[in-house]
Amino acid sequence: MTQHYHYDALIIGSGAAGLSMALHLAQNARVAVLSKRELKSGSTWLAQGGIAAVLDTEDSTQAHIEDTMSAGGNLSHKDAVEFTVEHGKESIDWLIEQGVPFTQDSDDYHLTKEGGHSHRRIIHSADATGKALQQTLIEKAKASENIDLFEHHIAVDLITRKKLGLAHNRCVGAYILNDETGHVEVFQAPHVVLATGGASKAYLYTSNSDGATGDGIAMAWRAGCRVGNMEFNQFHPTCLYHPQAKSFLITEAVRGEGGKLLLPDGQPFMHNFDKRGELAPRDIVARAIDHEMKRLGSDCLFLDISHKSKEFIKSHFPTIYKRCKSLGIDITKEPIPVVPAAHYTCGGVVTDEKGRSDIPGLYAIGETSFTGLHGANRLASNSLLECLVYAKSASDDVVQSLTAPLDESIIPAWDESQVTNSDEDVIISHNWDEIRRFMWDYVGIVRTTKRLQRAKHRIDLLQQEISEYYSNYKISNDLLELRNLAVVADLIIRSAMLRQESRGLHYTLDFPEQGPEALDTILTPINFHWN
Numbered sequence: 369m370t371q372h373y374h375y376d377a378l379i380i381g382s383g384a385a386g387l388s389m390a391l392h393l394a395q396n397a398r399v400a401v402l403s404k405r406e407l408k409s410g411s412t413w414l415a416q417g418g419i420a421a422v423l424d425t426e427d428s429t430q431a432h433i434e435d436t437m438s439a440g441g442n443l444s445h446k447d448a449v450e451f452t453v454e455h456g457k458e459s460i461d462w463l464i465e466q467g468v469p470f471t472q473d474s475d476d477y478h479l480t481k482e483g484g485h486s487h488r489r490i491i492h493s494a495d496a497t498g499k500a501l502q503q504t505l506i507e508k509a510k511a512s513e514n515i516d517l518f519e520h521h522i523a524v525d526l527i528t529r530k531k532l533g534l535a536h537n538r539c540v541g542a543y544i545l546n547d548e549t550g551h552v553e554v555f556q557a558p559h560v561v562l563a564t565g566g567a568s569k570a571y572l573y574t575s576n577s578d579g580a581t582g583d584g585i586a587m588a589w590r591a592g593c594r595v596g597n598m599e600f601n602q603f604h605p606t607c608l609y610h611p612q613a614k615s616f617l618i619t620e621a622v623r624g625e626g627g628k629l630l631l632p633d634g635q636p637f638m639h640n641f642d643k644r645g646e647l648a649p650r651d652i653v654a655r656a657i658d659h660e661m662k663r664l665g666s667d668c669l670f671l672d673i674s675h676k677s678k679e680f681i682k683s684h685f686p687t688i689y690k691r692c693k694s695l696g697i698d699i700t701k702e703p704i705p706v707v708p709a710a711h712y713t714c715g716g717v718v719t720d721e722k723g724r725s726d727i728p729g730l731y732a733i734g735e736t737s738f739t740g741l742h743g744a745n746r747l748a749s750n751s752l753l754e755c756l757v758y759a760k761s762a763s764d765d766v767v768q769s770l771t772a773p774l775d776e777s778i779i780p781a782w783d784e785s786q787v788t789n790s791d792e793d794v795i796i797s798h799n800w801d802e803i804r805r806f807m808w809d810y811v812g813i814v815r816t817t818k819r820l821q822r823a824k825h826r827i828d829l830l831q832q833e834i835s836e837y838y839s840n841y842k843i844s845n846d847l848l849e850l851r852n853l854a855v856v857a858d859l860i861i862r863s864a865m866l867r868q869e870s871r872g873l874h875y876t877l878d879f880p881e882q883g884p885e886a887l888d889t890i891l892t893p894i895n896f897h898w899n
């Protein structure tokens with residue numbers, strides 16, 4: 369018999385966004401929080417730098433707003449930027465109340481400064497802010513009587529009244545694969561929240577964890593929600609290139625301390641691209657590395673800090689030193705192999721200030737959402753802030769409508785009578801690799817119209833194949849992720865084809881200049897209708 373759960377709110381995702389919202393809501397509502405793997409498995413745990421907020425008397429909200437607008441290539445929505453920045457301090461105060469151990473100096477919290485910020489405004493927990501934040505919120509959520517946490521529960525698809533053939537469309541729950549039993553369960557709730565993180569796993573190299581397959585974006589799209597600005601994927605210039613080193617970033621501070629980028633023959637090259645050399649902004653460095661790798665057909669380039677003393681390297685970069693040493697690379701003596709890596713999804717499910725999507729009862733918060741904050745490029749450390757601010761505003765909105773009667777529609781159990789076990793799992797792994805490879809080669813840091821057309825042709829064929837496979841075989845985590853990855857890859861390609869200019873993170877050789885008007889790319893699904 370199908371397991372059937374009822375909650376006031378179902379939150380899909382246990383990162384900074386999902387857990388914050390659950391804790392706000394738990395004062396008034398019964399909440400389920402799902403994670404497709406362990407609770408700590410998303411990007412939040414990996415965040416190193418910190419959270420941007422105006423906390424210093426020398427700083428001002430106006431300055432933070434201007435820095436964000438300027439990073440966003442004139443595409444950030446002024447109202448979203450103001451809303452986020454103005455709620456920065458109260459979000460940090462709330463985290464401090466929860467017990468997040470931010471680093472302190474003599475008399476206050478220590479603030480760092482990052483690229484693009486005109487003031488010191490990054491509050492942090494040493495160099496592992498996300499871990500400290502998530503650990504604290506997980507403990508709080510575990511202690512709350514109103515929150516039930518479900519690990520290894522993978523959302524398959526949203527359930528809407530429209531899908532059930534009922535009038536007055538609204539999201540009423542989701543089908544969830546319990547990865548431990550292999551059965552699909554029904555989670556029914558009048559408020560469903562997508563807090564599923566980004567989609568950087570669509571690319572061959574990424575700093576994100578394995579689960580960043582854009583599930584929330586794909587589910588919302590299938591359910592009939594608009595999706596915005598998916599062409600803006602931020603790439604980090606230097607991720608460690610090694611078969612056993614998954615998602616390990618080499619911080620920009622290595623270049624800040626004199627690290628040189630080298631071609632495989634040992635020649636420096638950054639001066640050919642920007643007079644600031646290695647200290648040029650992140651997207652310029654990523655583009656230069658990508659250009660040289662493509663020109664030489666090379667798998668990686670190199671970052672060399674070995675001219676500094678061993679003591680300096682070990683004291684400034686202890687984590688990088690240890691990680692590389694464990695893989696047989698002594699960075700005090702030899703250069704580090706690096707590649708750029710997909711790092712952050714600026715676009716996502718179109719939402720308003722309260723995290724509301726196009727479907728009543730369905731919210732999207734955190735990296736899954738498109739609030740308009742980031743525009744064409746994300747300002748460092750604004751993303752965790754966005755998770756916190758919109759978790760609170762969405763929670764306030766849900767609380768206001770909690771008195772609405774629960775939708776009692778009978779949701780049918782998941783039907784697997786027509787499917788069998790697959791004996792061709794190779795299709796999943798092959799298609800997974802193929803998507804990530806051509807997305808890297810054709811839809812990556814430097815684009816052209818021809819490459820995008822090639823990618824579109826391939827994704828159309830793959831989507832057809834995946835859809836047939838999905839209809840015939842029993843679902844698994846890998847199949848669900850592949851299906852979602854194909855949807856987000858398609859959305860990225862279509863958005864990139866529509867943007868016939870270069871702006872922020874979208875750079876195309878066919879339209880190298882910025883266009884006269886700053887416009888969002890909003891894709892509308894065929895099953896969309898205004899409610």
Ligand SMILES: Cc1cc2nc3c(=O)[nH]c(=O)nc-3n(C[C@H](O)[C@H](O)[C@H](O)COP(=O)(O)OP(=O)(O)OC[C@H]3O[C@@H](n4cnc5c(N)ncnc54)[C@H](O)[C@@H]3O)c2cc1C
Pocket residue numbers: 380381382383384385386402403404405406407408409410411412413414415416417418419420497498521522523524563564565566575576577579583584617711712733734735736748749750751752753755
């Ligand atoms: C290496 C790295 C460093 C970073 N450093 C910073 C930084 O210093 N400052 C900053 O502001 N930002 C930073 N970022 C970005 C920031 O960490 C993320 O944008 C943010 O943590 C996203 O939080 P989230 O809650 O939206 O999603 P995540 O933390 O990614 O959580 C997603 C959750 O959704 C769950 N999920 C996904 N799909 C499903 C499904 N189908 N069913 C059930 N559950 C599902 C996952 O299991 C997970 O629990 C960094 C990112 C990376 C990768």
